[in-house]
Amino acid sequence: MKIKGWKEVFKFSFTQQIRTKSFIIGTIVIALIVAIMAFLADFLPVIFLSDELDKIERAAGGEDVFTVDTMYLSNETDYDFDFSSVLSDGNITVKSVTSEEAEAKTKEIADTTEKAVVTKITLDDSGFAVDTRYAAGKADIAKGDVEALNAVLTDTIKKQYLMKLGVAEADLGLAMSNVRSSFSSAGQEPVGFVQQMLNTIVPMISSIVLFVFIFSYSQMVAQSIAIEKSSRVIEYLLTSIKPLAIILGKVLAMCCVSLLQFILIGLGGVVGFVVSLPFGIISKIGPMLGSAAEQVQTAASGAESGAVEVVGGITEAFSHLDASVFIIMFVTFILGFLFFAGIAGLAGASVSKMEDLSSAIQPLSLIGVLGFYLAYFPQITGEENTMSLVARYIPISSPFILPSDYMLGKIDLMSALIAVAILAAADIVIMMIVAKVYEGVILHTGNRLKFSDMLKMSK
Amino acid sequence: MSLVVEHLSKKFGDHIAVEDLSFSIEKPGVFAFLGTNGAGKSTSIRMILGMLSKDSGSVTWNGKPLDIMTEKVGYLAEERGLYPKYNIMEQMYYFASIKGMKKKAATAAIDYLFSRLKIEEYKKKKAEQLSKGNQQKVQLAAALLCNPEIIILDEPLSGLDPVNADLFKSIIREERDSGKYIIMSSHQMETIEEFCEDLVLLHRGKTVMQGNLNDIKRARGRENLTVKADKPIGDIAERCGLTLVEETPNGSSFKVKSEEDAGRMLKEMLDNGINVIKFDLREPSLHELFVEKCGGEVNED
Numbered sequence: 001m002k003i004k005g006w007k008e009v010f011k012f013s014f015t016q017q018i019r020t021k022s023f024i025i026g027t028i029v030i031a032l033i034v035a036i037m038a039f040l041a042d043f044l045p046v047i048f049l050s051d052e053l054d055k056i057e058r059a060a061g062g063e064d065v066f067t068v069d070t071m072y073l074s075n076e077t078d079y080d081f082d083f084s085s086v087l088s089d090g091n092i093t094v095k096s097v098t099s100e101e102a103e104a105k106t107k108e109i110a111d112t113t114e115k116a117v118v119t120k121i122t123l124d125d126s127g128f129a130v131d132t133r134y135a136a137g138k139a140d141i142a143k144g145d146v147e148a149l150n151a152v153l154t155d156t157i158k159k160q161y162l163m164k165l166g167v168a169e170a171d172l173g174l175a176m177s178n179v180r181s182s183f184s185s186a187g188q189e190p191v192g193f194v195q196q197m198l199n200t201i202v203p204m205i206s207s208i209v210l211f212v213f214i215f216s217y218s219q220m221v222a223q224s225i226a227i228e229k230s231s232r233v234i235e236y237l238l239t240s241i242k243p244l245a246i247i248l249g250k251v252l253a254m255c256c257v258s259l260l261q262f263i264l265i266g267l268g269g270v271v272g273f274v275v276s277l278p279f280g281i282i283s284k285i286g287p288m289l290g291s292a293a294e295q296v297q298t299a300a301s302g303a304e305s306g307a308v309e310v311v312g313g314i315t316e317a318f319s320h321l322d323a324s325v326f327i328i329m330f331v332t333f334i335l336g337f338l339f340f341a342g343i344a345g346l347a348g349a350s351v352s353k354m355e356d357l358s359s360a361i362q363p364l365s366l367i368g369v370l371g372f373y374l375a376y377f378p379q380i381t382g383e384e385n386t387m388s389l390v391a392r393y394i395p396i397s398s399p400f401i402l403p404s405d406y407m408l409g410k411i412d413l414m415s416a417l418i419a420v421a422i423l424a425a426a427d428i429v430i431m432m433i434v435a436k437v438y439e440g441v442i443l444h445t446g447n448r449l450k451f452s453d454m455l456k457m458s459k
Numbered sequence: 460m461s462l463v464v465e466h467l468s469k470k471f472g473d474h475i476a477v478e479d480l481s482f483s484i485e486k487p488g489v490f491a492f493l494g495t496n497g498a499g500k501s502t503s504i505r506m507i508l509g510m511l512s513k514d515s516g517s518v519t520w521n522g523k524p525l526d527i528m529t530e531k532v533g534y535l536a537e538e539r540g541l542y543p544k545y546n547i548m549e550q551m552y553y554f555a556s557i558k559g560m561k562k563k564a565a566t567a568a569i570d571y572l573f574s575r576l577k578i579e580e581y582k583k584k585k586a587e588q589l590s591k592g593n594q595q596k597v598q599l600a601a602a603l604l605c606n607p608e609i610i611i612l613d614e615p616l617s618g619l620d621p622v623n624a625d626l627f628k629s630i631i632r633e634e635r636d637s638g639k640y641i642i643m644s645s646h647q648m649e650t651i652e653e654f655c656e657d658l659v660l661l662h663r664g665k666t667v668m669q670g671n672l673n674d675i676k677r678a679r680g681r682e683n684l685t686v687k688a689d690k691p692i693g694d695i696a697e698r699c700g701l702t703l704v705e706e707t708p709n710g711s712s713f714k715v716k717s718e719e720d721a722g723r724m725l726k727e728m729l730d731n732g733i734n735v736i737k738f739d740l741r742e743p744s745l746h747e748l749f750v751e752k753c754g755g756e757v758n759e760d
Contacts, residue, residue, distance in 0.1 A: 004528055008556040016545060232540030236601060238510040239527055239534040240557040443510060445538075 005241030009249025031268030038272030042280030070116040074102035077123040203379040206404035211372045217258035218340035225348030243439045251341040329403040335423045336399020342430035350449040371396030395426035467516035476502045487638040489654040494661030533607035541586035548582045558605040572600035648746040662753040676742040684713040687737035699724040
């Protein structure tokens with residue numbers, strides 16, 4: 001069936017919509033906000049994790065990761081501990097001092113550039129205690145290095161104390177190791193903390209963003225049709241083109257406007273990220289990811305590296321990104337838009353006065369909000385559950401959740417295609433109803449029509 | 460070329476909106492499509508234009524079903540509209556594009572029509588910034604944009620001041636003289652009489668009068684008599700079998716059964732030395748025919 005005139009409707013509706021102040025200002029403001037957020041998301045960790053990053057970079061380059069050259073040690077316990085052999089790998093010289101000398105050294109290093117720390121080891125009823133003082137200012141000693149040093153000292157104290165108690169050296173590793181514990185849902189692969197967080201956050205943000213873009217622009221279809229009816233322009237249009245051409249052109253135009261705004265805002269994010277690249281955390285850690293990440297962490301002498309964990313987790317979570325992800329996202333967006341815009345078109349056609357529009361789109365709002373909650377709430381747990389399984393196959397919710405589920409690898413390509421096929425089938429049904437009903441009611445004037453009235457009129 | 464409407468019918472539920480409407484326009488000119496409010500005129504026009512499905516009947520142009528997607532048809536709807544927030548020129552280009560016009564041809568047509576309608580200065584304004592009359596001019600320009608062969612004008616002069624009404628009339632005359640087939644619906648009977656030779660009159664969806672206006676009037680004969688005299692004439696009128704319709708300062712109006720009765724009335728007045736100031740025996744006006752056919756049970760829906 002050839003539908004004459006839909007291209008002209010599309011062109012006019014698209015052009016008029018993108019020239020509205022609300023579109024221009026809204027797009028610029030939101031794109032700017034997204035650009036700033038993208039920049040800060042990449043840049044702020046560099047400020048807050050500067051010490052750690054510095055250490056990781058040096059470790060990756062095979063350098064000595066410690067900024068400490070000398071440790072003045074005041075052992076105030078009755079036990080002898082040998083730290084020299086342990087710390088020689090980090091090129092740290094251990095110098096034993098008395099308690100009084102330690103006090104004096106503490107004052108001394110505060111005003112010098114000597115890369116030295118003063119460490120006191122004490123013992124009381126609650127156990128051993130390691131207290132290390134360092135000069136953060138002039139000597140430029142990284143706090144993370146002091147933490148790592150303390151970790152090595154406490155580890156050594158434990159080991160050597162256990163050996164004094166008679167534990168064989170071969171058993172030390174087991175005796176010192178932490179007992180690891182984990183839990184996860186049966187039938188699912190255990191995931192890391194960061195990835196689990198992403199599995200929760202990404203779908204939630206994604207469902208909100210998609211809901212806003214799909215749903216708000218669907219409502220604009222209803223508004224646009226209601227304007228044409230209330231201003232009686234529709235009578236003129238129908239002397240040249242069929243009602244189906246009008247709604248088709250309008251729906252596709254709004255879909256493209258929505259996509260355009262989505263892309264422009266996304267570009268804002270890309271620009272913000274690109275601008276941040278020379279200074280951001282991704283460029284600093286990115287090249288060292290994968291197997292290198294573990295080496296870096298090892299090279300950092302066992303100190304926990306949050307930055308490596310976060311960036312590594314993000315890389316793992318988005319490792320499924322390929323062309324099919326973008327195709328599924330694009331197709332789902334279009335189909336989801338057609339679904340809601342089709343319903344919106346009927347809502348718009350049911351009124352002949354603008355003041356009736358808000359009540360006419362109530363059913364659409366209910367369907368949309370229900371779909372959104374179906375998509376949103378199952379994501380709070382970050383794990384697969386019955387509700388999330390159902391939500392991705394129901395046409396009212398699948399447009400909001402399917403893209404992120406596929407992007408994060410929660411579902412395979414076949415499952416995604418099945419969900420897309422169900423959505424496409426729902427679109428066909430909606431469009432058939434629209435085609436049948438719209439023509440019958442488009443010239444209706446008077447009170448708002450109920451759906452049952454619309455069906456009667458279309459017979 | 461001819462536009463033929465045959466046995467057009469439409470029902471909305473149990474309500475018969477249009478019943479067996481038939482007429483034809485065999486030659487260029489202005490055809491009057493009349494009716495009371497809610498008589499089914501707009502429904503009929505929408506069916507003719509193919510906007511509304513018909514239950515039965517056909518509309519043919521040159522012997523083929525009329526297809527407004529391919530034929531050039533201009534329509535000025537009774538309830539006119541423009542996009543209130545959009546630039547007038549952009550709307551005109553949009554209307555031209557859905558009529559299949561290229562931009563160059565559209566520009567030429569818009570320039571001519573806006574100049575003819577004296578609204579050139581409003582091209583870049585929004586519709587909501589224009590007066591109702593100027594919006595109406597833009598609408599007429601939109602209807603004539605594609606140089607249509609068939610033009611349907613639904614209440615083209617309503618709401619216009621006398622100057623603009625004359626402007627519209629001159630344009631309608633131009634279109635008529637250039638060989639267009641025009642269907643005009645109006646409640647201004649003087650305008651219809653000024654332009655139309657043939658008509659159809661609808662009442663409650665049914666055709667109650669149809670044909671050539673002059674023929675209809677001639678068939679009815681001169682049955683309206685208006686008399687103004689310097690003395691009372693009631694007794695004479697009664698003796699002559701005249702029925703008093705109304706008395707106004709301009710004289711008394713009577714219905715006469717035959718022109719002979721009117722002649723006797725005049726003779727008696729003169730014989731009785733009555734000074735006759737006005738004696739006007741005429742055919743019924745379209746207004747009178749309209750009221751006679753539709754009066755008393757007007758559908759106000």
